[in-house]
Amino acid sequence: MSISGRKxxxxxxxxxxxxxxxxxxxxxxxxxxxxxxxxxxxxxxxQPVLYSHFAGKDAIVSAVAVQGFAELATALAAARASAxxxxxxxxxxxGAYTAFGAANPALYDAMFTLTTDLPFATAAAPAPLRAxxxxxxxxxxxxxxxxxxxLYAEVGWGAMHGMVTLTRAGRLPAxxxxxxxxxxxxxxxxxxxxx
Amino acid sequence: MSISGRKxxxxxxxxxxxxxxxxxxxxxxxxxxxxxxxxxxxxxxxQPVLYSHFAGKDAIVSAVAVQGFAELATALAAARASAxxxxxxxxxxxGAYTAFGAANPALYDAMFTLTTDLPFATAAAPAPLRAxxxxxxxxxxxxxxxxxxxLYAEVGWGAMHGMVTLTRAGRLPAxxxxxxxxxxxxxxxxxxxxx
DNA sequence: TGATCGAATCTAGCAACGCTAGAAACTGTA
DNA sequence: TACAGTTTCTAGCGTTGCTAGATTCGATCA
Numbered sequence: 001m002s003i004s005g006r007k008x009x010x011x012x013x014x015x016x017x018x019x020x021x022x023x024x025x026x027x028x029x030x031x032x033x034x035x036x037x038x039x040x041x042x043x044x045x046x047q048p049v050l051y052s053h054f055a056g057k058d059a060i061v062s063a064v065a066v067q068g069f070a071e072l073a074t075a076l077a078a079a080r081a082s083a084x085x086x087x088x089x090x091x092x093x094x095g096a097y098t099a100f101g102a103a104n105p106a107l108y109d110a111m112f113t114l115t116t117d118l119p120f121a122t123a124a125a126p127a128p129l130r131a132x133x134x135x136x137x138x139x140x141x142x143x144x145x146x147x148x149x150x151l152y153a154e155v156g157w158g159a160m161h162g163m164v165t166l167t168r169a170g171r172l173p174a175x176x177x178x179x180x181x182x183x184x185x186x187x188x189x190x191x192x193x194x195x
Numbered sequence: 196m197s198i199s200g201r202k203x204x205x206x207x208x209x210x211x212x213x214x215x216x217x218x219x220x221x222x223x224x225x226x227x228x229x230x231x232x233x234x235x236x237x238x239x240x241x242q243p244v245l246y247s248h249f250a251g252k253d254a255i256v257s258a259v260a261v262q263g264f265a266e267l268a269t270a271l272a273a274a275r276a277s278a279x280x281x282x283x284x285x286x287x288x289x290g291a292y293t294a295f296g297a298a299n300p301a302l303y304d305a306m307f308t309l310t311t312d313l314p315f316a317t318a319a320a321p322a323p324l325r326a327x328x329x330x331x332x333x334x335x336x337x338x339x340x341x342x343x344x345x346l347y348a349e350v351g352w353g354a355m356h357g358m359v360t361l362t363r364a365g366r367l368p369a370x371x372x373x374x375x376x377x378x379x380x381x382x383x384x385x386x387x388x389x390x
Numbered sequence: 391t392g393a394t395c396g397a398a399t400c401t402a403g404c405a406a407c408g409c410t411a412g413a414a415a416c417t418g419t420a
Numbered sequence: 421t422a423c424a425g426t427t428t429c430t431a432g433c434g435t436t437g438c439t440a441g442a443t444t445c446g447a448t449c450a
């Protein structure tokens with residue numbers, strides 16, 4: 001048992017090594033630089049070993065994305081826990097969310113731009129994805145009032161996500177980041193207007 | 196003059212043909228199917244002619260994107276013009292924006308996901324891009340109040356963009372689209388809360 | 391009308407991509 | 421020490437974006 005145990009352990013380590021190396025390479029040089037050849041060279045194995053761990057390159061990106069969602073969930077939970085009022089919790093979560101996107105651009109790309117096959121809005125979605133969304137939902141829930149909590153959370157998430165992606169693409173000026181975020185939070189926690 | 200004039204005209208026609216063919220192919224089969232070989236075959240020229248019109252494939256995608264921004268600006272203007280109150284204008288613009296994204300998924304991808312080199316928040320940004328943003332800004336301006344109009348527009352744009360992309364990626368359930376949009380608009384036009 | 395020269399276009403090919411079949415090496419067992 | 425099974429690698433396939441050099445086309449002049 002100990003021999004096969006060691007093998008399994010080594011295999012699991014290599015599995016994680018592939019994920020972390022792909023992530024590092026992407027964060028350092030962008031996802032275009034993450035080719036199976038370069039990745040294999042970095043982990044000091046030949047190309048085909050990648051395919052003994054993952055179905056293909058997409059699966060590697062997805063694995064990085066899931067890791068990202070787990071970290072995002074942790075960051076949001078910490079932000080929410082540090083806040084006093086519900087409004088402050090929303091502000092803290094929004095700040096943590098946008099900071100996460102700014103600090104890990106390639107990771108954020110893997111989570112939202114490159115990964116297309118991760119189930120999300122279903123029960124089959126990986127736990128980290130549901131955990132990250134739950135943090136947003138939990139932060140907004142106390143303020144929902146007559147609003148549907150699920151929809152309220154989705155709208156809040158979408159607003160934060162849009163800001164992150166537009167900022168990242170250089171489509172929102174980098175300055176006034178703070179004020180923009182404050183304005184977003186102000187709208188999110190506002191009592192809804194009617195048309 | 197008439198001969199070289201005809202040549203220039205034919206060249207311009209082919210230029211547009213490349214753009215429209217790329218767009219059609221993308222909308223029909225996704226951008227992955229838009230290879231330089233398939234594109235050349237469709238326009239019934241060899242591959243290298245593409246490079247006599249565009250610096251590379253990215254430039255073709257960018258050209259499609261600019262066309263998309265022009266159409267988006269038109270759609271938003273029409274929506275805004277049809278509305279009565281400022282609040283209704285915001286609702287109309289938001290509805291038109293999300294409908295545009297849903298109706299032209301590949302085009303929207305070209306505009307926001309694939310194109311990375313289009314300048315935006317600067318004066319050097321192509322006119323259609325500034326026009327589309329201006330429609331959003333103009334719709335929100337009457338409601339800005341003490342809010343900075345520019346930031347207010349950016350936040351509104353980000354919120355709509357986030358909703359479109361998350362919906363498109365299958366990360367927001369397709370049902371309750373209407374209610375979600377209404378909730379978003381309600382938050383956008385709300386008098387801001389404070390933290 | 392026919393030769394010439396420049397421009398437009400195509401053929402053919404490069405390097406790099408994701409991925410895989412079959413050979414080789416390595417590991418544990420007898 | 422020979423064998424069996426797994427693991428890993430070498431080599432290569434088809435496709436990608438892009439380009440150099442050959443070729444064809446067309447306007448201009450003798």
